[in-house]
Amino acid sequence: VDQSRLQLNDERSVLDEASDGTEFVIWGESKISVRSYLKRFLFADDRITTQVKKLSGGERSRLLLAKILKCGGNFLILDEPTNDLDLPTLRVLEEALIAFPGVVCVVSHDRYFLNRVCTDILAFEGDGKIQHSVGDYDYYLEKKQKVAVAASRQSAAILATNKSAAWVDSTNRTKATNRPKPRKLSFKEQRELDGMEAQIHAVEAEVARIEGLFADPEFFRKHAAKVNQLTDELDAAKENVARLYARWEELEAIRTASINPSAG
Template sequence: MAENTKEYVLQVIKLNKFYDRTQILHDITLSFYGGAKIGMIGANGSGKTTLLRILAGADSEFEGQRLQMNGKSVGYVSQEPGLDADKTVKQVLDESVAHIHAITDRYNEICTLMGEASGNELEKLSSEFDRLQIEIDMHNMWEVDRLLEISATALDLPPMDRECGVLSGGEARRVALCKTLIESPDILLLDEPTNHLDAATTAWLEHHLANYGGLVIVITHDRYFLDNVVDWMLEIERGRATPYKGNYSHYLEAKEKELATSGRQQDKRRKRLRTELDWVRSNTKAKGTKSKARLNRYDQLVEEQQNLRPELIDLAIPAGPRLGNKVIDFVHVKKAYGEQVLIKDLSFEIPPGAIIGVIGPNGAGKTTLMKMIVGLESADDGTITQDSTIEACFVDQRRSELSDDKTVFEEISGGVEFLPFGSGEIQSRAYVSRFNFKGADQEKIVGNLSGGQRNRVQLAKMLRVGGNLIILDEPTNDLDLPTTRVLEEAIEHYAGCMLIVSHDRYFLDRTCTHILAFEGDGEIEFFFGNYSEYAEWLEERRLEAGDGPESNAAKYRKLSL
């Protein structure tokens, strides 16, 4: 699946995988060259993670063959890495450089022994000393602690002395990713590595993997990441694997042509792919113009809401009462926790129909701002004025408002047979299936679901209710690409306002009219435009300030000695 080297480093031949009597993977044969960059996509439950685990050697219960070239090392980072709970972050990272510490420790030991040795023993120690000195100098091994510091900064790791047992899921994943990248295996397998990474960290990871010397196979729904890193796409659909040469945009073109000949049952899916493909082909200015045009179409969106039908669109978000001309007005708002200033002096106004992307590093205060809007937190100073017609809906990362004893269907639908959809109705089970809960999945108990599945349940439940101001906190985390496209289409036709905390740059470009950027030290910029336009403006601001463009060496620090 790549052409830049001449030998396969990893293969699976006639691979079949069953869970009980259910076949997950069907007769898959794949060969991977060293140095290839592969992006694996597919709906949730299609078998992506199962295939990646088999490729990694983490699952040996399958039919067929897995062949790994002798001498080639494998690094695998799962969505829920098993770190030793009693070890600190520093101790976990030290494992990746244990061979270096062994060499430098032996070097220091020899220095001590040489002071007491003589004759043949001194000669042997001197010879080993010279050999280690050359190896240490050649690989700059005395800089190993600096490497760990650079690594921790690049991937926004928690403090080095923090025990892994108290880390959040996102923090644990970043630590495991950092450890594996430092080890630099010949075959690197990553399952959703960009989840819980902010935009700057994701950009660093893109650059690192695009220039990585080994084979990289990555499962991700980050479409800019797939465009910037991979040279092959591997789609897993109904247990079968289909390769497409090129990046995500090339895949879109090939897939749209496939669906054009596949029959009318694919019409809505093809329409979404065609819409996205047209968007991809447009320039940055045109993309931003389309998003911002919705501000002038608010009245039209309200009227169109009543004409939406299940045969035309997969998801219609109830928009609640018509909004006034000024939805929310922030005037000199301030917020801090002790000496940590989250919001220094924030003033902005949200117009009706605005879709605002909220971006910034983890821990900058984005979720706190959302809570202030819905009244769960108060401002230290300043005023927040809301339109009297606002009916707010807040979908956050906690996923706490779920009943663990109910089935997925009961929790999302409330147990009714039909749900409102535009001016009509939709069968409840059809609505639940829009979030990729199909068949027996709808009867699963909520308390037994994974974090990603709970994410989808909460999103489906809250969007069923809707409101004229919806606040979403990382809505695309753990959503597959088909479900993300459904959500994007629904937002396009939604006749209300949204604030969306997200690190998904592609999603922000597809949906947003404004960006609210947490830039550090309590400074927040309210920008009229999408994410890419904001990034361009930010670079222009640096140049105007005389800072000059940020060098690649500064942005993309290497994780190697």
């Protein structure tokens, strides 16, 4: 449906304009009368028989919205649909899109509207970068801020590591003959290393389980109330995998150096 080309006939009644000669409308999985359908868009009985030219701006917007959503199909694209809408019409739009049985792709700068109706965000962040985030707009911003903080910390850590490495290299050149014997793993560290493979497998299995839920075409119907929770759990599981691998590499390096000092 082209929002810019769909027009209203001012000489017809609201009922005639919405029905286009039909008596019923398919709404979700239900078949309802056109009158009942119009009442969902806040048209009282006396307004349903009113001529379109006598409608207020908000009523015209609601009638146009009713015509758009009556066209059927399972994929709807809307470009800035909240522009110039009054509050009642905006609420009707939100409820209609939430009830829509198919996929809705919305282009909008209205963050409150996006928070109300969206389950996924595709953010155009500039320089050709498009970021996909499961959840509403506020959750996307929260994740973006976390990534920015993590990147800043990582940059600081790399800078500190480079400075430390330069100092160590200088020190090693002056004390090469006094290099201490590589230490061995403690009993506790050896037990930790022995059990680490099983831990990694378990956490990787959890990552695969949650990713499998997101891959299910029925995911949002089955788990709509848990989208943010599952996204947090997935992020935490991935971070845990990275942490375990880093710890495994640390312990394995100590073990290898103690067996073969020249490897260090």
